[in-house]
Amino acid sequence: MTKIRLGMVGGGNDAFIGGVHRIASRIDGRFELVAGALSSTPEKSRASGAALGLDAARCYGDFTEMAAAEAAREDGIEAVAIVTPNHMHYPAAKAFLDVGIHVICDKPLTATPDDAAAMAKAVAASDALFVLTHNYTGYPMVRQARAMVAAGEIGKVRLVQAEYPQDWLTDAIEAEGQKQAAWRVDPARSGAGGSIGDIGTHAYNLACFVSGLKGVELAADLHSFGAGRQLDDNAHILLRYEGGARGMLWSSQVAPGNENGLRLRIYGDKGGLEWAQEDPNYLWFTPHGEAKRLIRRNGAGAMDAANAVSRIPSGHPEGYLEGFANIYTAAAEAIRAVQSGASRADAMGLLPGIDDGLAGMAFIAACVASNSKNAAWVAL
Numbered sequence: 001m002t003k004i005r006l007g008m009v010g011g012g013n014d015a016f017i018g019g020v021h022r023i024a025s026r027i028d029g030r031f032e033l034v035a036g037a038l039s040s041t042p043e044k045s046r047a048s049g050a051a052l053g054l055d056a057a058r059c060y061g062d063f064t065e066m067a068a069a070e071a072a073r074e075d076g077i078e079a080v081a082i083v084t085p086n087h088m089h090y091p092a093a094k095a096f097l098d099v100g101i102h103v104i105c106d107k108p109l110t111a112t113p114d115d116a117a118a119m120a121k122a123v124a125a126s127d128a129l130f131v132l133t134h135n136y137t138g139y140p141m142v143r144q145a146r147a148m149v150a151a152g153e154i155g156k157v158r159l160v161q162a163e164y165p166q167d168w169l170t171d172a173i174e175a176e177g178q179k180q181a182a183w184r185v186d187p188a189r190s191g192a193g194g195s196i197g198d199i200g201t202h203a204y205n206l207a208c209f210v211s212g213l214k215g216v217e218l219a220a221d222l223h224s225f226g227a228g229r230q231l232d233d234n235a236h237i238l239l240r241y242e243g244g245a246r247g248m249l250w251s252s253q254v255a256p257g258n259e260n261g262l263r264l265r266i267y268g269d270k271g272g273l274e275w276a277q278e279d280p281n282y283l284w285f286t287p288h289g290e291a292k293r294l295i296r297r298n299g300a301g302a303m304d305a306a307n308a309v310s311r312i313p314s315g316h317p318e319g320y321l322e323g324f325a326n327i328y329t330a331a332a333e334a335i336r337a338v339q340s341g342a343s344r345a346d347a348m349g350l351l352p353g354i355d356d357g358l359a360g361m362a363f364i365a366a367c368v369a370s371n372s373k374n375a376a377w378v379a380l
Contacts, residue, residue, distance in 0.1 A: 004332050006031040007070060007077035007101075009063045009092045010084035012039035012048035016180060017106060018083045021133070022052075024324035025081070030332035034058060035077050037066045063092045071099035079104060079129075079335060085189040086197070090115035090122075097126035102335050104131045104328070108201045108364065109357030111191035116361040123354045129344055131331045134205045134352040136262060138326030140297045140318065141283040143350075144306035145266070145273050146210045148285065155270030155288075160211050160239070160247035162203040162265075165258035169233050172226050185229050193364040194231030196222065199262075200251035200367070201360040205352065206264055207249065208359065210273075213241040215359075215380045220367035225254050237367060240377075280319050327351065 006025055011018015018038070025031035035058035038048035042061030049059030060066035070076035079102040082092045090110045093103045109132065110116045123130045136142060149157065174181040183189040184198055191197055208214060217240040222232035233254045239247035252258070262277035274284040281297040295301040299314035309326045311318060330351050337347040362380055370378040 001030060001332065001336060003032040004030060004079055004335055005035075005075065005077045006033050007035040007037075007066060007080040008033060009037050009066070009080060009082050010039070010088070011036070011081070012044055013051055014179060015083065020321065020324060021081045021083050021104075021106075021328075023321055024135075024328045027321065027325035028329045028332075030329055031079070035060070035066060035070055037061065037063045063095050067095040067099055067101065071101065077101060079331070082106060085183040086191050087111040087115075087189045090119050093119060093130070094122045097122045097128050097130065100126065100128050102129045102131075102331075104133060104331055105357075106133050107205075107357065108191070108193070108197050108360045109354075110361065111189065113361060113365055116358055120354055120358060127338075127344075129331070129334055129338060129347065130354050131327070131334070131348075132352045132354070132357045133324070133327055134202065134209075134356060135320070135324040135327050136202055136206050136277065137209050137350065137352055138309060138323040138330075139277075139280050140302070140306040140310040141275055141280060141295070142206065142210060142264075142323075143309055144283050144295060144297075144303055145264070145275055146212070147303050147305035148273060149210060149212055149266065149268075153270070153285070153287075154266065154268035154272060157211050157213060157241075157243070157245045157266060157268045159265075159267040160207045160213065160241060160245055161249075161267075162207040162247070163250040163261065163263050164199040164203040165250065165252045165255040165261045166199065167254065167256045167258050169226060169253040170256055172228070185226070185231055185233075187230050190231060191364065192231075192368045194222075194224065194229070195233050195251040195253045196220075196235045196237075196367045197231075197364050199253070200235055200237075200249065201363060203249050203251055203262060203264075204363045205356055205360060206262070207239075207247060207266075209352075210264060211241070211245070211266055213243060213245055215247075215363065216240050216242050217377050217379055218363070218366050218370060219375045219377045220370040221375045222367060222371040232371075235367065277320075280323070281314070281317055
């Protein structure tokens, strides 16, 4: 496959997630970064581009300039990665969707419900693909769990338990100028959700992806333990899923001792599954009444759904970057497919897209609404 010419909006020198996207795009050799509007000021953008070895003529001062210039070039970018704070997702993505350039956007979808609705319209009006990087859906053992649930291995799903605790906001590091913390606790840039938007949407998306179920109602208790914070840094949420399944979701960024503790447990009437992001190469399967079984990535018992997104033999750890790369590789295949005449729906396959983004925004809005009513049940 010829490498896809990639641009990037955001993700300059001091941005963690921009580096992750760049590494993920290169792992399978499917993309080449050739252009960028990498920071909020032209000077910083051009300095970041120079540090990455980009052609100075393709280091743009802002994304509107970049979209227009790249669309006019014969060798212009075919896809763009949007890795800005949440409030810039919609205007940046729309600029490229409007000129037919495929968009790979970080989550959550946008900062506000109005922007989310406008994004959906922009996606519908464009011929370009829109991919949302819910990267945890790319892990081999997550794909294994999804396939096992779909095959009826655990029977009818009854319980869906998801949690995502971190500890990095235990102290008010935003007051010390920590850039990643500062925008995440700012409603103007992050939106209405703090922990629920940043990591809760990941946990909710993963729960729905693996279980195959959609949430129907939730009751949310949101709280900010950090002095002066306007957004939640801890959330406890009860969930009711279609078909009668029940669930709980905990997201926290103030739980000392937890680094990136995304964990999913799903139980049906015939068995249960357990997976933890910090130990991602293993999936525990317990058939009801039998001993717990360990399924290893690329090992005995691993299904085609998992093996297809696994690169190396079992025992050699694969994790965060490789899971992210699976999203990028699938995006590359989808882009080439639509360029060859496939429909967008057929090309997307299991890739997260606009519908997943809208579901995440509905989750955030319902959590905020429930919390405002003393954790009353609210429809999703």
